């Protein structure tokens with residue numbers, strides 16, 4: 306019986322690339338500090354909440370000829386939130402740097418996400434353990450979880466566990482919400498003179514943890530390549546059978562970065578972008594009309610098939626839905642402990658309770674939705690208070706409404722085609738893929754760099770590796786203060802400090818690329834078939850990163 310696939314065996318041998326400044330070793334680095342920083346918004350409130358960690362400078366590393374001696378350090382690492390390809394390499398990079406700094410250093414992995422540090426569930430890594438996971442997808446090395454770290458009791462318990470293990474630094478690998486946890490924990494550790502540092506690493510396939518210093522979160526590259534492969538395969542099928550419209554919802558939470566990137570890699574007939582829907586205040590009806598217009602025109606050309614890409618978070622951006630969901634979120638927060646709601650025996654009873662509490666206009670919108678969607682909107686919020694958009698079948702909602710609209714058009718003599726739809730949801734297919742060479746290198750560098758930040762005594766920083774469209778040797782390593790990315794937002798009905806999510810910029814080069822081409826792609830089939838991720842072969846095929854990064858880089862060079 307085989308225990309490893311041929312690709313597993315080959316990927317274990319891959320040596321990830323590091324930026325040149327990190328290649329000379331962890332103990333020969335110099336830290337360059339920039340000027341003081343401010344949070345992106347709500348400066349006074351953020352400063353008051355993060356008295357000890359606010360305003361620190363952005364830092365970068367460069368080589369130093371003098372060797373820095375390194376004291377013994379024990380570090381704990383946590384994988385937090387949804388899986389993203391490359392998480393294992395962050396841990397491998399962190400481990401290699403830590404052992405290189407001083408072989409007596411120890412790395413502990415907290416099990417099952419942030420709850421591991423609270424409950425004291427951990428493993429200690431060694432070479433044999435780490436080596437099995439190099440360049441593999443998934444988070445199964447220690448597991449992940451979505452526990453929110455925010456209460457005094459949780460912080461105190463985490464401190465006790467760190468003290469027991471002699472841990473002087475914690476690395477949290479996560480997205481915007483998890484790095485908000487990292488910022489809160491860093492502040493608490495300083496406030497209480499614990500001497501424990503906290504460093505974050507930017508993870509999430511959603512690509513929404515980015516700003517001027519963080520070009521992209523890890524996992525976006527591999528996940529979008531995986532979805533693009535699948536979309537390309539479906540496009541081939543649609544173009545062969547010529548009988549189905551495929552509605553493909555793509556993971557990515559609120560932001561449409563993943564859907565947009567996958568669309569640029571494949572050139573489908575329709576791509577909805579949530580941020581555009583919001584900006585243009587497109588109602589559900591106008592979205593349906595926009596899609597039907599393309600379906601009807603293609604049918605007139607004899608093409609009763611096509612591909613429509615739908616971002617996961619679309620429903621939250623349709624103005625009437627957004628207002629209803631915001632109202633619903635507040636109501637759901639208050640209903641969590643309401644016995645009538647909790648003990649309601651049928652879903653219809655729950656609908657009634659909710660409808661009676663919604664404002665009149667929002668109740669009307671809620672009531673107009675199919676039962677399936679009404680029920681999905683009542684699913685539990687995640688621990689951060691977000692609607693779990695992955696559980697709302699927007700693709701099915703659109704199909705149902707399009708069928709109704711096309712029937713009306715047919716009865717008016719305005720539609721002569723056949724509409725048969727297939728729905729898909731791509732998310733889990735990409736979150737644990739073998740990391741692309743880009744993600745394997747980027748993640749290893751982020752982990753290695755996280756230890757460099759620890760070695761310089763920093764806390765409340767996010768590991769940052771930039772200049773990502775250049776070869777890895779030219780990447781720039783450093784750190785960004787977490788408070789710099791924060792603002793105040795409503796969560797569970799209360800205003801909280803959180804890392805700001807980066808949405809698709811409608812005046813940015815990535816959206817523009819879609820905008821300039823989508824009319825052509827709608828009618829003429831310009832499908833691209835990216836195929837599977839390549840791990841071996843010419844570097845122009847294997848190491849190439851996303852259209853998003855390349856277009857953003859090209860724009861920044863023009864502006865420079």
Ligand code: FBP
Nearest residue numbers: 386387480509510511556557558695
């Ligand atoms: P993170 O922000 O935690 O990285 O989430 C990524 C993600 O894949 C989202 O795209 C998706 O909405 C969510 O996780 C689904 O999470 P779950 O599988 O826990 O329901």
